[in-house]
Amino acid sequence: MKTTGNTILVTGGGSGIGLALAQRWHDAGNTVIVTGRNAAKLEAAIAGRANMSAAQLDVTDADAIAAFAKDIVAKHPNLNVLVNNAGIMGTxxxxxxxxxxxAEATVVTNILGPIRLTDALVDHLAAQADAAIVNVTSGLAFVPLPKAPTYSATKAAMHSYSVSLRAQLEGRVEVIELAPPAVRTDLTPGQSTREGYMPLGEFADEVMALFAKVPTPDEILVANVLPLRNAEAAGNFPQVLEMLKSL
Incomplete structure (x- = not known):
């Protein structure tokens, strides 16, 4: 994935990881569109930023996704990067x-939302130069957080889906998985200040450095997430799961 000159659509771009990455991509010389359900947050995200725009979208609404995809392609015919970031988490x-x-809302938001939006845009993306799809999963795709079973399962599903999608789109659209560790955001109550979680700015900086690698890795993995990503291969999955059970 090239680092500049793209037109990038970021779902869930009004806050948290989506906002941090959207603004960094914008700073790097990309045209960026952010979506979400909260209009006020979206407007704050793009304030004072030329070539950055916002559009409301509820990724749980299949009809809204279909209409949005047609509209966004008409308004931004150079759209070449989709970042499926919107998600919810609960215990x-x-x-x-x-x-x-x-649990059902989590499945619809975290799995059906990105699958539907990808489906609505894949033909357009496949016709663009330097096209990419970035699916934001989680370190919990690899070792689940027992108190968040559905969330963890949705991220494991999106990891698997990304692998399959990458194989099917090989040579036409890059498919990149971004698997964050625990990051200080507002995803869950109190998470933005929780001790031991990675500061959002540090996470975003490390992610941007990884995206700048040539070729772009299939999986964008900051150092903090490697103990989860590599747990099974390292033979310490039970120990990591036990640690997560205590959280």
């Missing part, structure tokens, strides 16, 4: 019967 007690509404 659950799956040890007894419960209301599954939150």
């Amino acid at each position: 659950e007690d799956a040890s007894a019967k419960r209301d599954l509404a939150e």
